[in-house]
Amino acid sequence: xxxxxxxxxxxKRKKEELKQRVEFLKKEGIQPKLAVILASEDEASxxxxxxxxxxxxxxxxxxxxxxxxxxxxxxxIVDIVEKLNKDRSVNGILVxxxxxxxxxxxxxxxxxxxxxDVDGFHPLTLGKLFIGEKETFIxxxxxxxxxxxxxxxxxxxxxHAVIVGRSRIVGKPISQLLLKRGATVTVCHxxxxxxxxxxxxADILVAAVGRPHIITKDMIKPGAIVIDVGINRVDGKxxxxxxTENALEVCSKITPVPGGVGLxxxxxxxENVVQAAQEQNL
Ligand code: NDP
Numbered sequence: 001x002x003x004x005x006x007x008x009x010x011x012k013r014k015k016e017e018l019k020q021r022v023e024f025l026k027k028e029g030i031q032p033k034l035a036v037i038l039a040s041e042d043e044a045s046x047x048x049x050x051x052x053x054x055x056x057x058x059x060x061x062x063x064x065x066x067x068x069x070x071x072x073x074x075x076x077i078v079d080i081v082e083k084l085n086k087d088r089s090v091n092g093i094l095v096x097x098x099x100x101x102x103x104x105x106x107x108x109x110x111x112x113x114x115x116x117d118v119d120g121f122h123p124l125t126l127g128k129l130f131i132g133e134k135e136t137f138i139x140x141x142x143x144x145x146x147x148x149x150x151x152x153x154x155x156x157x158x159x160h161a162v163i164v165g166r167s168r169i170v171g172k173p174i175s176q177l178l179l180k181r182g183a184t185v186t187v188c189h190x191x192x193x194x195x196x197x198x199x200x201x202a203d204i205l206v207a208a209v210g211r212p213h214i215i216t217k218d219m220i221k222p223g224a225i226v227i228d229v230g231i232n233r234v235d236g237k238x239x240x241x242x243x244t245e246n247a248l249e250v251c252s253k254i255t256p257v258p259g260g261v262g263l264x265x266x267x268x269x270x271e272n273v274v275q276a277a278q279e280q281n282l
Contacts, residue, residue, distance in 0.1 A: 019060065021278075022274060032092075033091050034091065036065045037068075037077060039067075039072050039100055044231075045096045045098070066080055077095075088280075091118075093113070109122060118269060120138055129177075140272065141261060141268070142174040145206065149225070157182035157183070160203050161175075161204040162205050171187060175187050207228050214242075215243065227255050
């Protein structure tokens with residue numbers, strides 16, 4: 001019988017560490033500051049921005065929010081990002097996705113200075129991650145997944161990591177991070193003929209699909225570590241991509257949903273803000 005990973009406890013400990021780093025910076029006269037741009041009516045985004053605000057307050061990180069209605073244009077947002085790039089008091093810029101449909105997302109993201117790209121979505125930041133450069137921001141969900149895997153003492157070398165999903169924000173970057181740590185990596189997606197052929201071989205299985213319970217117990221290798229990234233709203237409940245309760249009969253460890261990867265995603269963002277404040281000032 002496997003166990004649910006206590007992600008809340010991991011985040012609690014990491015938050016304490018981060019708080020100390022913030023206090024150290026403040027003693028040096030540096031106030032870490034995050035700028036958030038929200039240009040959508042997406043409810044999940046509003047909740048996510050609220051969670052960031054709360055964690056910033058807890059950690060002593062300053063936050064400034066720019067919240068827009070539908071009348072905003074791509075040019076308006078680009079202007080604000082350019083101003084924030086030049087503003088020395090701002091260390092990190094986060095553009096909450098999705099944006100209103102009429103906004104050119106690529107143009108906005110490409111405008112963010114790579115020095116302040118704390119969400120890690122700028123092509124230059126992603127490129128640095130892919131070539132394995134150390135001084136880069138790792139996008140928040142993949143970074144949070146690595147925090148969990150490292151914390152539980154995962155052995156990567158020689159292990160087979162299988163990722164289901166190949167998105168820019170989760171699947172692709174986590175594949176590179178696991179590759180860098182010495183795992184043999186397979187990435188599955190919607191065109192993969194039979195994902196179970198691969199998932200059954202996974203010592204480390206990452207599900208980032210967005211389909212409730214697409215990964216069932218019979219698709220999991222006995223003893224596997226399972227990371228469930230999926231957040232799916234079904235009949236008022238939040239379900240992951242993995243059928244957790246049954247998966248526990250075969251896996252060794254699994255992240256719960258809710259209360260799993262989502263918690264480390266917010267933490268990782270603020271770790272990136274503190275990293276940015278350090279790199280820009282020390
Ligand atoms: P995307 O929709 O961008 O990507 C989903 C991926 O899953 C795609 O690569 C797609 O393949 C693949 N896929 C879709 N259907 C299947 C299938 N039947 N079999 C195999 N692969 C399939 O989603 P995201 O990566 O943005 O998010 C994935 C999930 O993670 C969502 O539930 C999202 O809400 C959640 N999420 C959670 C976060 C957290 O902090 N916990 C943060 C970010 C996301 P293809 O490329 O071929 O279309």
